[in-house]
Amino acid sequence: MGTADFIVVANRLPVDRSGTEEGEEQWRPSPGGLVTALNPVMRQADGAWVGWPGQADLEVEPFEFDGMQLVPVALSAEDVELYYEGFSNDTIWPLYHDVIAAPRYRREWWQAYVRVNRRFAEAAADAAAEGATVWVQDYQLQLVPRMLRELRPDLVIGYFHHIPFPAYGLYSQLPWRRQVLEGLLGADVIGFQRVADASNFARAVRRQLRYDTKASGIRVPTEDGGARLALAKAFPISIDAEEYIRLAQRPDIVARAAEIRESLGNPKKVLLGVDRLDYTKGIRxxxxxxxxxxxxxxxxVEDVTMVQVASPSRERVAAYVHLRDEIEQTVGRINGDFDTMDHTAIRYLHQAFPREEMVALYLAADVMLVTALRDGMNLVAKEYVASRVDNRGVLVLSEFAGAADELGTALRINPHDIEGVKDAIVRAVEMPAAEQGRRMRSLRKKVRDHDVSDWSSEFLEALDAVRRSRS
Known part of the structure; x- marks a missing residue:
């Protein structure tokens, strides 16, 4: 039994390996919403983080980094291929995103998923103190809650699902649908991004397992013939709004935003898309x-330029290779047809940028385009809003992103309706300053009133309530 009272279990550790120096491992903090969200909680709780160090066949002993105890889980190249690229990203990801791409169901991928989930569960069980709280993160680890409960019934277990949970008609395709539901129901609190996701989950539980579901409580039978209550409800994730506000006011970042506009030929309006290169994002x-x-x-083209940042993603999965080719062909065709010597229609950047550069881009952009075909939340929408300390700019937001539930004064679109998207873009480009201000003030209030610390504290309060009910 370990010593940590609070443990996060996630596919990745919150650090990247940056080489070795004189035989010593060198690590740096990795970018990403989850790390930002949980860092403060980890520091307060003196917690441990269980995760894969990000490289195949890398065996690393537990170590301390930035006040956190990190517990690496080693994955072989075969594990990465079968559990991560296979089951997680070629079965679960497309299935849970409304089958925008076809999911593939392969038994050896599933076997690897079970095997690797067990390894994560065992690592968490070993690190946890008596009665500790364990918070499992996301779709790569859906079996961990039940495995952990079997290993350590003394623990309070939470699970948060960062991506959508599909409607039952789609979910029911999964050959291992019961095992996944039972895995998730090992948790005391199961969190989703949207109310609709929590409802989809409860319906799958009713249809597949025949358990009673009332409001957000699910009665899960226990071995002694009784039942315990698992809470399944929406806890929409957010961002560190104050950090974006701080960056947006830094003189060097404000100057960089002006420089970006200058480098684009000072168009009247700049449209911006910022996404991982993924078929769910509606980039095409x-x-x-x-x-x-x-x-x-x-x-x-003299008046309006689009900037598209598409950060590299899953470059070994065939659907992503194909998507990149399609998008780059589209960019080439549009630019070939409409560019002039002085103006480019689409400035396309297939690379990731540091947060400071992202904030400069948000400040430079008059219109933010979030056209996801399906998205758990979409934090880019919230980052853009938080960065607009001038109360200017227009957010065009897909109704299929979780953020649409909260960001009510954005221009909402159905990305499949190309005419509707075109009308929304024109409306955004032509929107008077007074209307921009009215909408943006309302959006910014939402993002500031519900930031990432509220998200994590609401979830942890729900877990504390479970702990209290046990004592």
Whole structure:
């Protein structure tokens, strides 16, 4: 039994290996919403983080980093291929994102998923003190809660699902649908991004397992013939709003935003898309809409430029390789048709940028395009809003992103409706300053009133309530 009273279990550790120096491992903090969200909690609680160090066949002993105890879980190259690229990202990811791409069901992937989930559960069980709280994160580890409960019934276990949970008609395709539900129901609190996701989960539980579900409580039978209550409800995730506000006011970042506009030829309006290169993000849809607006003469390349940042993603999964080719062909075609010597229609950047550069881009952009076909939350929408300390700019937001539930004064779109997307872009480009201000103030209040610390504290309060009910 370990000594940590609070443990996070996630696919990745919150650090990246940056080489070795004189035989010593060198680590740096990794970027990412989850790390930002949980860092403060980890520091307060003197917690441990269980995760994969990010490289295949890397065996590392537990170590301390930035006030956190890190517990690496080693994965072989085969584990990465079968559990991570296979089951997690070629079965679960497409299935849970409404089958935008076809999921593949392979038994050896599932076997690897079970095997690797058990390894994570055992590492957490070994690190946890008596009666500790363990918070499991996301779809790569859906079996961990039950495994952990079997190993350590004394623990209070939470699970948060960062991506959508699909409607029953889709979920029921999964050959291992019962095992996954039973895995998740090992947790005392199961959190989702949207109310609809929690409802989809409860319905799957009713249909598959025939358990009673009332309000957000699910009665899970126990071995002694009784039942315990698992709470399944929405806890929408957010961002560290104050950090974005601070960065947006830094003189060097404000100057960089002006420099970005200058480098684009000072167009009247800049449209921005920022996404992981993923088929769920609707990048092709927004480019198609923009290309048609140029074609129709409703926008002119001299006046409006689109910047698309698409950070590299899952470069060994075939669907992603194909997507990158498609998007780059589209960019080439639109730019070939509409560029002038002085103006480019789409400035496309297939790379990741540090947060400071992202905030400069948010400040430089008049219109933020979030056209996800399906998204658990989409924190980029919230980052853009938090960064707009001038109360200017327009957020065009897909109704299929979780953020649409909270960000009510954005211009909402159905990204499949290309005519509707085109109209929204034109409306955003032409929106008067007073209306921009009215909408943006309302959006910024939402993001500031519910930031990432509220998200984590609400979830942890729900886990504390479970602990109290046991004593």
């Amino acid at each position: 849809h927004r480019m198609k809409a923009f290309g048609e607006l140029l074609q129709d003469g409703r926008l002119a």
